[in-house]
Amino acid sequence: MRAVSDATTALRRAPVQRRSAERLTRILDACADLLDEVGYDALSTRAVAQRAGVPIGSVYRFFGNKRAMADALARRNLERYTERVRRRLDALDGGGWRRALDAVLDEYLAMKRTAPGFSLVDFGNQIPVGSRHDEPNHRVADRLTELLAGSLGRRPDDTLRRTFLVAVETADTLVHLAFRVDPKGDAGIIAEMRELLRAYLGRVLDGPERGDEPRPE
Template identity: 85%
Template sequence: MMPVPHATTPLRRAPVQRRSAERLTRILDACADLLDEVGYDALSTRAVAQRAGVPIGSVYRFFGNKRAMADALAGRNLERYTERVRARLDALDGAVDDAPGGDGWRAALDAVLDEYLAMKRTAPGFSLVDFGNQIPVGSRHDEPNHRVADRLAGLLAGHLGRHPDDDALRRTFLVAVETADTLVHLAFRVDPRGDAAIIEEMRKMLRAYLGRALDPCD
C-alpha cells in the first residue's frame, strides 16, 4: 500500500481501511498522469475519477476541488522524495559520516540533487507539481520550499553533527533549496530532460555556498 499523503495535505477524510487507501492512491496516480497529458488548467475531478475507475463521489470524499487534489499529490511527492534520499544516504554506508574533514555533506548533496532530478524526469505529474511550488496549491504559511528545507535538515543534521532545529542550518538549506529550485526549472525549460551544463553549474554553485556554511573552520 502506498503511503498516505503528508500530514499537511487537506484531505476531507483520511483513509482508515486498506481499500480506501488504495482508492486514494489510484486517484492521485490518475491526477499525476492527467497533469502530464492535459496540464493543470484542463484537469478536472471528473476526468480523474474516470481515469482512476472510481465514482466521482469517491474523489469528493477526499478532496473538495482539484487544487486540494494537486496539493495532496505534492505532499505524496515529498514523502516519496524523502524516502528516496533516505535510501541513498543509507546506501552510502557511512561515507557521509566518515568522510575526512567533514566532507561527507558533498556526497549527501549529490544524493539530494540526483534523486530530485530523477523524479523530475520520471515521476508522473512531477514536472507541474513537484512539491507544490509551480501551481497555486497549499497556503502562504506552508510554503513548499520551506517544507523541503526542513525535511532535508531533519535527514542530514545527524550526519553533519548538527541539531535539526538549528536555525542557521535550516536557513542554509532553505537558501540552497530556493536556489536549486530556480536553476532546475531553468534547466528543464532549456531542455526537457534537463540541460546538463546548467545542472553542473548549479551543482558547483551549491557546493561553493554550502562549503562556506558546512565545512569545518580551520
C-alpha cells in the same frame, strides 16, 4: 503507508481502511497521469474519477477541488522523494556532505524526469497548492534538515534550516531553468548549479574544525 498518511493533511477525510487507502492512491495516480497529458488548467475532478475508475463522489470524499488534490499529490511527492533520499544516504554510509548533496540532487532530477505529474507539481512550487503560510520549499528544507543534521554532526536548528532553505530555493530556480532550456534538463546548467551549491554549503558547513572531506582540486 507513510506516503498516504502524510498526504492526508490535504484531505477532507483520511482513509481508515485499506480499501479506502488504495482508492486514494488510484485517485492520486490518475491525477498525476492527467497532469502530464492535459496540464493543470484542463484538469478536472470528473476526469480524474474516470481515469481512476471510481465514482466522482469518491473524489469529493477526499478533496473539495482539484487544487486540494494537487496539493495532496505534491505532499505525496515529497514523501516519496524523502524515502528515496533516505535510502541513498543509508547506502552511502558516510562520505561527507558533498556526497549527500549529490544524492539529494540526483534523486530530485530522477523524479523530475520520470515521476508522473512531477514536472508540473513537484512539491507544490509549479502551481498554487497549499496555503500561503505553507510554502513548498520550506517543507523540503525542513525535511532535509531532519535527514541530514545527524550525519553533519549539527543540531537541526534555525541556522541549519535557513542554510538548506537558501540551497533549496537556489536549486529550485536553476533546475527549472535547466528544464526550460532542455526538456531533459540542460547538463551545463545542472553542473553549474552543483558547483554553486557546493561553494555555498562549503562556506557554511566546512570550517577549521569540521572539514568533512578534502575540497576538490
